[in-house]
Amino acid sequence: MDPCRACYFTLFNIVLLTLTRGQDCPADGRTWVLFGHNCYHFVHGEENIAKSYSLQDAKDMCRGYDLLTIKSAEENENIVKHSPFVWKGKINIWLGIYYDSDDDVFKWHDDDSMLSYNNWEDGGSDDTDLSLMDTCVALHTSTGKWENISCTDEPENGVVCQTVGFYICGTDGSPLLLVLVIISVVLILAVSAVVWFLHQRKNPGSSILNLIEYHPSFRSPSADQTCLTEAEEVEEIP
Template sequence: MRIMSSVAAEIRAALLCLCSAVCCVSGQSAPEHGDACPSPLWVQFHSSCYTFVHVTQNSLSVEPARDLCKDIGADLISISSQEENSFLVKTFQTKWKGPTEVLLGIFYDSDDNSLKWYDKSDVSFLNWGQEQSEDYNLNTCVKMNTQSGRWDVTDCDQFKESAVLCKHVSKESRIVGRKAMNIALIATFTVITLVLPLVLIFLHKRRRWSNRLHSADILPYSDDAVLVDTMEREDYT
């Protein structure tokens, strides 16, 4: 029983250590300070910064719009979650007061027939206003309604922007994010290689202990029975 308790204690200690490490890393996944943005003109949401640039010249198509964002160290907007999408809609209503539609920084990649963000973010979230046929082509762009937050496919040549929404993600947050992912993978590998053998040992010890108890329960003689049997044999002799 002491062996079982010792192994169980080791398993608990290892799990607590790993959980503490992962929680510590997740808490440092991205900087939340306001000075992460290039200037006070930007609006911050988590580790990203956003600015809405009004175009004083003729309306811009997708490539000139991207160039405008790149000139200020950003790119066309990418959106990775419903939370981020809702934040942008709220900011349009309270701060930017822009047009009813803006262009998103997403494009169709014919190499693998998929949509991709220009800033190389993962396409983990889509918010279509209506069902899409996915019959995209090289001239496929995506626009967002700034009132509803819903997306729709549009022709890149036909859609012209009178204002451009740009997004900036600091290099520091990208590096920290990659480090957090690497440490999480290491922690997972450690759980498999360290904790699993301890669990197997614990189960093995518990099974052996159970077998011993079971064997003791089915012995044909108790101590008293053995003593009586010995005395009977001596009397017979």
Template sequence: MEPPFPALLCLLGLLATASGAAECPSSAWIPFRSSCYIFLQGTLEELDNIDEARNLCKNNASGADIISIKNKEENTFIQETFKNHWQGPDYISLGIFFDTDDNAFKWFDKSEMKFTNWIEEESNEDLLNTCVSMYTKSGEWKKISCEDLPLTGILCKTAFAYEKKYLPATAVGSHPARPQRPSLGRGRGPKAADSILGLHQHAERERRCPLP
């Protein structure tokens, strides 16, 4: 009886191929758990408000938005990454707004707010036009007027699963936009190319990993 190692290697290869689908939009994004992060800075003088900052994130990757923070580990990751990699400004805007209807802070991306990290002297008084910034040196949050949001750099976040959109030159560590895959003729665009590639890969797997 032959040892099962060839079959095991085939299985591991298939698993690696499947896991490769979960990736960040480009190498400029930094992964952490099930999300990807990028700090955009540079020529952002045209940003006047939080909505324009959110649009900048959305234009870089489908599903991206200005940063939301789910727990202490993610907050620490952001603080440490600013220290070791991004080296951006002392304060960044968080994707938080104060909902006057519900009298509560909420994330713009509609995720549930289960974690906060207010500075110790932060009061409980909530203002009508209140937004939130993070002090990147300590990871602490501070309430500020939405008119005073720091918009010299924007931290964006997206999930692993995304529709790829290539980054502009304003992204830290970004690369030139890669060209779209050329068409294979009339009626045969990228989807057709993917189908042909998929059939080829399937045939190759059948050759390497024949069924018993």
């Protein structure tokens, strides 16, 4: 790729990334809360009805999304802190975890990955008398700890749906973004100037205009040119 063209391409990408305003959540009529890169919908339930559901109900409510997936201590803390704004009192929340009998480990439903973070109660994931195939996990909002529970015999748990936020572009008027854009533009223009200077030293007789090739557009021959060509062909026939 031409050096100057590469510089301008880099400039475009840096400015585009700098102007990326952030992440947003689905506009599907639900109330979504953005924590970091993910969006969370806390299922409120109906008035005068316990805001707790079976695992199958939870999956149905989050159809098209994932059940709550927690992969860091910060994420765990955010869920615990926000829960009182949704539910009165403390509640347990279904986690999107399942037991994979083939690998003999717990995994997340969203991407089938193993647990890189956990916050089990004392005793850990092995502290259960349940069949592993009937073992699910709930988050206690009172302690932030995780507990093994039955997937079928303990249906009363709260529901939080989760999805990855999507990026939207544009500027939010932040002075920091403006400064980053200006610095990016200045740096790339400086690099472009150096590349152009080195190119001039190596090719003293060239100019920046020589980097641009002219390709005339295709034009069909005029009627006079066509007739002249046909006449020459006729004269050449013996």
